[in-house]
Amino acid sequence: MRQDAPDDFVTIRNVTKKFGEFRALDGLSFSVREGGTLALLGPSGCGKTTMLRCLAGLETPEEGFISIAGKVVFDSAKGINLNPEDRGLGVVFQSYAVWPHMSVVENVEFPLRVRGVAPAERRARAMEILEIVGLTAFASRSATQLSGGQQQRVALARALVHKPALVLFDEALSNLDAQLREHMRLELQALQDRLGFTALYVTHDQGEALGLAETIILMNAGQIEASGPARQVFMTHHSSFAARFFGLNVVETARLAAPHAIAGKPFIAFQREYVRISEGVTGPGSDDLVLLGTIATRSFQGLADEYAIDLGNDVSVRVLDRSGAFSPGQAVSIAISRKDLFLLDA
Amino acid sequence: MNADPHLTPKKKRMTLQASLPLxxxxxxxxxxIGPFLAGLIRSLLLWVGNDPQVSLANYSWLLTDTRIRTAALNSLICGLGAMSVSLVLGTSLAWIVSRTNVPGRETLRTLNLIPFFFSPYVGAIGWIFLIAPYSGLMQTSLGSLLGVSFEGPxxxxxxxxxxxxxxxxxxYVYLFVISPLQRMDAAFEDAARVHGASFWTTIRLVTLPLLQPGLLSAALIVFVTSAGLFDVPLALTATKGIRTMPTEVFALVRYPSDLGRAAAFGIFITAITIVLTLWQRAHLSKRRYEIISGKGYKPRVIELRTTGTLIALAIEVLYLLTSVVLPVLALVLVALSPLWTGRFNPATATLANFSYVLFDYSLTRQAILxxxxxxxTGATLGVMLSGLQSYYLIRVRSGFKSFIDAILALPLGIPGIVLSLFFLIFAIRTPLYGTLAILLIAYIARFFPFATRTISAMLSAIHPELEESARANGATWAQTMRFVLLPLLRPALIAAWIMLFIIFIRELGASILLYASGTETISIAMLLLSENSVGYVAALALIQLVLLLTGFSLFRLTKVSAIQ
Incomplete structure (x- = not known):
């Protein structure tokens, strides 16, 4: 099978998956380069996990085309649909799915066992990968005796032991506490450098996606909302959905007291951090958007305070400020530089 | 604590809360313990003339007599045979209705449970009418079709x-595995598939091992119950001289009567049961693990193709035909015939058998009553008793709980006829002997653990804070029970009541040694009439089935209301 482009290691074209009338995936297309990392990011119900399951062969799309490492695994036009076991993947499940009736090493050597690798060799290879994830000491333990973080490493080792070309991670780090998560993130990167697999992460956590993946696809209602290099997706916003998802203030321009200030776009968005608050009514700076409002609530966040500021007309924005100088009920004006303002069409 | 003397609690007599569960x-x-001790003591006694002596003679006889060895072997064969077949069949049926898109699976899910409420004894009688050598319905109808006479299986x-x-x-197997099959985290199987295991390899290496705790419990229950069941071997093989352990106990009590040897045999059977139960407890506590993560997807439903659908439906239809439809049909045809000759003649069909056993024949009329x-009465008393025990086992703090739990679960495996033998020994010289009361006591003693299990399971799912908040708001313990706990427990209490009702309606093993003239039950009457009046037996069997099916429908209703 000819590949679409030399760097398309995984190709997904026009994949549509319906559950009843609900279109979980609505003509989705994207690709991943060999050795690359891509994160499917989005709120729950956006279709990201369904996409992962279609890739793994655990769900069958109604339409579309999927190829992995030059092999067509699904093609609705030609009636191709490979079984999950014939796609040669590694998958780390959200619940880890470490089998409780097997020991750690039995779990890890399972992919080799079902591929007919001789017992001695598969044991050796399983031990090798267990050493990489730092679980050698636990090899003969029952999987039920492990902590969440350890179970996750078992799941990871199991997904890597047969040297798959593509490894899928379903909310892989979501169940770990913050510290362990950061540790695991670094470790995953090191592992990928060492073993050279291509990785696809599915997550609802922007921090996880930004930290792990070079490319991010933001999904909404079964479609791609934004995609590109991680930094770019985070820094530029083209829709109110994307802006809201990344935690920006999104305001309907028509509701603002001075709509003329923003040239014709229906929405504006800005980061909580890039807002300056000043007491009372102050005149606008040279190129700033200035809005008047009242402090509604204040919550202490450590390095800064987060204020909810009521702009009238049912518009409320959140603002971070380090001065600690304002209190609820106070009339303030807020100023946002034009360069920090996203003007959005939808 | 303040020193106000009015507030210091008095040395109180035991409260209701403490005493009732105890x-x-x-x-x-x-x-x-009572009947067990009676049996144990009797087994150690040997009458020499008029003087009882303590002796181990009954036990040494037990070890040397070939009848016992043969009976034990036969029971082992029955137990292992029934266990193997029902493990395969029960798991297949559960898998079909929980994991495939077979048409009508919601209905099949309920239909598969009907045999659970049937009486195996009635099933055996139905099957005798169906395929008794030469004279069964199958032989006569096939024979007249082909113009030959043949023996058949x-x-x-x-x-x-x-x-x-x-x-x-x-x-039994079906019930034990269907819930884990339905609720198992699908990721366990998905993980096997994506890492290279085929469908069947996944079943072999992941699904079945994960079901193992349930399968093991089911296997043990089926084995112990099959090996200890009295009525089916009595109906099918006793007249041919083939005895299993329960029918051998019966023979030891009756022809010729030797209660000492029978008691020794009963103690021996009880000991085996206890060992098996303890082994299962130990094994299960080691292998207990969670297969429901709550994070995964629902198990995937397999889309069957035409062949698969046909095979699945064929298994379902065959099972329901052989367990329910065919035996009931045979019973109906026999019951409608004035004189059963192995053939049904619609022209002479009559309800006379029904009206006779219901109204005219004092034995059967009394037996039904x-x-x-x-x-x-038994179900009501049993549920009250089990409710109190469950409260003790789940809510009361006590160091002996696991020990008491083990004791209270003992009758689960002891064959009904063994327990009723012990009750016979216990009551034979008391006025209780020959009354309905002794039957009632034996029934409750043999079967209350089923109710205790049901009620405990639900009680342990009810958070104690629901009661504590009632107490904190000023309710007494009795008020808390009445207004909070009992209403919450109601589905389990009703389910337990119906279960006991069904068991008691069909019970034969626990009654056979304890009934007397005037205290016959439906099953006893069927046994007494089985020699000569098959029409009455069939009519009685159908009346019993109607009572059981009423219980089954009530059970379905309460299960629905419990879910809502």
Whole structure:
């Protein structure tokens, strides 16, 4: 099978998956380069996990085309649909799915066992990968005796032991506490450098996606909302959905007291951090958007305070400020530089 | 604490809260230990002239007599046979209705449970009418079609016993595995598939091992119940001289009567049961693990193709035909015939058998009334007793709980006929002997653990804070029970009541040694009439089935309301 482009290691074209009338995936297309990392990011119900399951062969799309490492695994036009076991993947499940009736090493050597690798060799290879994830000491333990973080490493080792070309991670780090998560993130990167697999992460956590993946696809209602290099997706916003998802203030321009200030776009968005608050009514700076409002609530966040500021007309924005100088009920004006303002069409 | 003398609690007499559950536990233990001790003492006594002597003679006889060895071997064969067949059949049926898109699976899910409420004894009688050598309905109808007379498979054999037991114990396995099959985290199987295991390899290496705790429990229950069941071997093989352990106990009591040897045998059977139960407990506590993560997807439903659908439906239809439809049909045809000759003649069909057993024949009329009285009273008393025991086991703090739990669960495996033998020994010289009361006590003693399990399971799912908040708001313990706990427990109490009702309506093993003239039950009457009046037997069997199916429908209703 000819590949679409030399760097398309995984190709997904026009994949549509319906559950009843609900279109979980609505003509989705994207690709991943060999050795690359891509994160499917989005709120729950956006279709990201369904996409992962279609890739793994655990769900069958109604339409579309999927190829992995030059092999067509699904093609609705030609009636191709490979079984999950014939796609040669590694998958780390959200619940880890470490089998409780097997020991750690039995779990890890399972992919080799079902591929007919001789017992001695598969044991050796399983031990090798267990050493990489730092679980050698636990090899003969029952999987039920492990902590969440350890179970996750078992799941990871199991997904890597047969040297798959593509490894899928379903909310892989979501169940770990913050510290362990950061540790695991670094470790995953090191592992990928060492073993050279291509990785696809599915997550609802922007921090996880930004930290792990070079490319991010933001999904909404079964479609791609934004995609590109991680930094770019985070820094530029083209829709109110994307802006809201990344935690920006999104305001309907028509509701603002001075709509003329923003040239014709229906929405504006800005980061909580890039807002300056000043007491009372102050005149606008040279190129700033200035809005008047009242402090509604204040919550202490450590390095800064987060204020909810009521702009009238049912518009409320959140603002971070380090001065600690304002209190609820106070009339303030807020100023946002034009360069920090996203003007959005939808 | 303040020194106000009015506030210092008095040395109180025991409260209701402390005493009632203890009474429940005490009565339960007495019901088990009392007859067991009676049996144990009797087994150690040997009468020399008029003087009883302590002796181990009964036990040494036990070890040397070939009858015992043969009976034990036959029971082992029946138990293992029924266990194997129902494991395969029960798991297949559960898998079909929980994991495939077979048409009508919601209905099938319910239909598969009907044999659970049937009486295996009635099933055996139905199958005798169906395929008794030369004279069964199958032989006569096929024979007249082909113009030949033939013997057919021999239902009067151990294979026949295994066949009947398998049909009626398959739902036990089914019930044990369907819930884990439905709720198992799909990721366990998905993980196997994506890492290279085929469908069947996944079933072999992941699904079945994950079901193992449930399968093991089911296997043990089917084995112990099959090996200890009295009525089916009695109906099928006793007349052919093939005895299993329960029918051998019966023979030891009756021809010729030797209560000492029978008691020794009963103690021996009880000991085996206890060892098996303890082994299962130990094994399960080691292998307990969670297969429901709550994070995964629902298990995937397999889309069957045409062949798969046909095979699945064929298994379902065959099972329901052989366990329910065919035996009931045979019973109906026999019951409608004035004189059964192995053929049904629609022209002479009559309801005379029904009206005779219902209204005219004092034995059967009384038997139906007795069974209803035993079932209603027994289920009510049993649920009260089990409710108190469950409260003790789940809510009361005590260091002996696991020990008491083990004792109270003992009757689960002890064959009904063994327990009733112990009750016979216990009551034979008391005025209780020959009354309905002794039957009632034996029924409750043998079967209350089923109710205790049901109620405990639900009680442990009710958070104690629901009661504590009632107490904190000023309710007494009795008020808390009445207004909070009992209403919450109601579905389990009703389910337990119906379960006991069903068991008591059909019970034969626990009654056979304890009934007397005037205290016959439906099953006893069927046994007494089986020699000569098959029409009455069939009519009685159908009346019993109607009572059981009423219980089944009520059970379905309460299960629905419990879910809502």
């Amino acid at each position: 009474i429940g536990v005490g009565v339960g233990i007495l019901l088990i 021999n239902i009067y054999s151990l294979a026949g016993v295994i066949w009947i037991l398998s049909l009626f114990y398959t739902p 007795n069974s209803l009285f035993l079932a209603v």
